Amino acid sequence: MADEVILLSYWPSMFGMRAMIALEEKNIKFDYREQDLFNKSQILIETNPVHKKIPVLIHNGKPICESLIVVEYIDETWPGENQLLPSDPYQRAQAKFWADYIDKKVNGPTRLIWAGKGEEIEAGKKEFIEVLKTLETELGDKTYFGGETFGFVDIAFIGFYSWFDAYEKLASFSIEAECPKVIAWAKRCLKRESVAKSLPDSDKVTKYIPELKKRLGIE
Amino acid sequence: MAEEVVLLDYWASMFGMRVRIALEEKGVKYEYREEDLSNKSPLLLEMNPIHKKIPVLIHNGKPICESIIQVQYIDEVWPDRNPILPSDPYQRAQARFWSDYIDKKTAGPCKALQRETGEKQEAAKIEFMEVLKTLDSELGDKSFFGGNVFGLVDIAFIGFYSWFHTYEEVANFSIVAEFPKLIAWAERCLKRESVAKVLPDSGKVLKSVSDYRKKILGIN
Numbered sequence: 469m470a471d472e473v474i475l476l477s478y479w480p481s482m483f484g485m486r487a488m489i490a491l492e493e494k495n496i497k498f499d500y501r502e503q504d505l506f507n508k509s510q511i512l513i514e515t516n517p518v519h520k521k522i523p524v525l526i527h528n529g530k531p532i533c534e535s536l537i538v539v540e541y542i543d544e545t546w547p548g549e550n551q552l553l554p555s556d557p558y559q560r561a562q563a564k565f566w567a568d569y570i571d572k573k574v575n576g577p578t579r580l581i582w583a584g585k586g587e588e589i590e591a592g593k594k595e596f597i598e599v600l601k602t603l604e605t606e607l608g609d610k611t612y613f614g615g616e617t618f619g620f621v622d623i624a625f626i627g628f629y630s631w632f633d634a635y636e637k638l639a640s641f642s643i644e645a646e647c648p649k650v651i652a653w654a655k656r657c658l659k660r661e662s663v664a665k666s667l668p669d670s671d672k673v674t675k676y677i678p679e680l681k682k683r684l685g686i687e
Numbered sequence: 688m689a690e691e692v693v694l695l696d697y698w699a700s701m702f703g704m705r706v707r708i709a710l711e712e713k714g715v716k717y718e719y720r721e722e723d724l725s726n727k728s729p730l731l732l733e734m735n736p737i738h739k740k741i742p743v744l745i746h747n748g749k750p751i752c753e754s755i756i757q758v759q760y761i762d763e764v765w766p767d768r769n770p771i772l773p774s775d776p777y778q779r780a781q782a783r784f785w786s787d788y789i790d791k792k793t794a795g796p797c798k799a800l801q802r803e804t805g806e807k808q809e810a811a812k813i814e815f816m817e818v819l820k821t822l823d824s825e826l827g828d829k830s831f832f833g834g835n836v837f838g839l840v841d842i843a844f845i846g847f848y849s850w851f852h853t854y855e856e857v858a859n860f861s862i863v864a865e866f867p868k869l870i871a872w873a874e875r876c877l878k879r880e881s882v883a884k885v886l887p888d889s890g891k892v893l894k895s896v897s898d899y900r901k902k903i904l905g906i907n
Contacts, residue, residue: 518788518821532780534787544776557763561751568753569737602737 473498474526476512478505480673480680482627483535485666487523489623490542492662493550506683536567539623553620563614566606567624573599574628581639582631582677583686593639597646604647611656622657626667629654633670634677692717693745695731697724699892701846702754703742704885708842709758711881713765755786758842771839782833785825786843792818793847800854801896804906812858816865823866830875841876845886848873852889853896 475491475498477484491498503512503522515524515531525532525541532541543552553560577599580592603625607613613621632643632654644651657663681687692710694717696703710717722731722741734743734750744751744760751760762771772779796818799811822844826832832840851862863870876882900906 527777530777532777532784534784537780537783537787540783541776541780544779557760558746558749558751560763561756561760564756564759565752568756 471496472526472528474501475499476501476503476509476515476524476526477522478503479668480630480676481522482631484523485627485630486535486623487525487538487542488666489626489662490539490552492665493552493618493623493660494542494546495549496542496546536564536571536620536624539620543620551617551619552623554614559614563620566603566613566621570603570621570624570628573602574625578628578631578635581635583681583684589639593635593641596635596639597641600643600647600650604649607649607653609649612653618657618660622653626654626657626663629657630667630670630673634674637674638677690715691745691747693720694718695720695722695728695734695743695745696741697722698887699849699895700741701850704846704849705754705842706742706744706757706761707885708845708881709761709771711884712769712771712837712842712879713761714768715761715765755783755790755839755843758839762839769837771842773833773836773838778833782839785822785832785840789818789822789840789843789847792821797847797850797854800858802900802904808858812854812860815854816860819862819866819869823869826868826872828868831872837876837879841872845873845876845882848876849886849889849892853893856893857896857900 473491473496475484475487477487477500479502488500501511503509505522508520512522512524513520515526516522516533519533521533523533523535523538525538527541527545532538539552553563574596577592577595580588581596584592610616612618613625635641636643658667692715694703694706694710696707696719698721707719720728720730722728724741727739731741731743732739734745735741735752738752740752742754742757744757746760746764751757758771772782793815796811796815799807800815803811829835831837832844854860855862877886
């Protein structure tokens, strides 16, 4: 039976990008359905009634929610190609730890940068630089977060790169100056077709932010 | 080589309880080390430099942090006895989703229930009741969250049961009256040796929180 794979997502979402990258890594054909988060569709509300958020992966009619859970599901369901999580349990735990760190620590400060005012932006920038430095230390001189192979933590973080330009402009700083290894890592990731295909243009994101703020009622 | 398993923990932590239950389920011998959270040990700070939190599982000298990650690690390292996650990828995703839901949605209200009074506590109570309602609905008429078998979501949530009495007392409401299915589920879980061994006495938790509220927060 042919697999039916649908992804409900939203083009600027770094969380949606995780799911897309994972699907592309596995060469899975999927039906991408752009969602209007300000006018949520029936299918989104039905398939994710608890959080009503994207991304939602719908595989043969059954929904999977939460981006990291979606990525792990994709890795387990299509194990043949491009393994996303390591096989060793300790390495797997480390990969999950860092993906969880990214989930817990990046959103807060970056939201202050693009949605905040005055001092909030400065505070967000300071905190974000701290987080980037921690990630840079963890990356060290490795090619990817997990070592030689592109994987889970890279997928968890790379989507944020498409917003870096916006953060830099809004908070007047250079991420490359602060964390050159992170930028080098991002450029390596972008050489992968799955990433190049899934990340929107930085320019498009930067131009979109004022419109997003308006729709959210932030001025 | 003999396994060395050390757990840095705090007796009343519902997150620590998850790991203890998982280790008991697997019959793994481990050394429990109680942490004073107001005076964290050098070992804790070394093993969890990022978050500086318990529980920390140290397996043959290597640390694993974050309770749901630890439980999955335990399941993968000791797979032969009492599987904690289902084998089907879709069921696994559902188990992870509900554990994540518990983590995301209880943190705020549970902290406020413990530490606040008046309107803030009332708001936390209402939020917590909503979470219980959702979990009650998800459980339905099943024996355990995953169906017939005790598993990840049960392990993720059962520790909170030892805090129910505390929440009821400090915020003046009844979980027992509102959510009989959840109470029945908790009692089923308590029939398991691992859970009965690990969960602290509800009265002890209440006393510790009451003392904290009186002495540190000045609330009577």
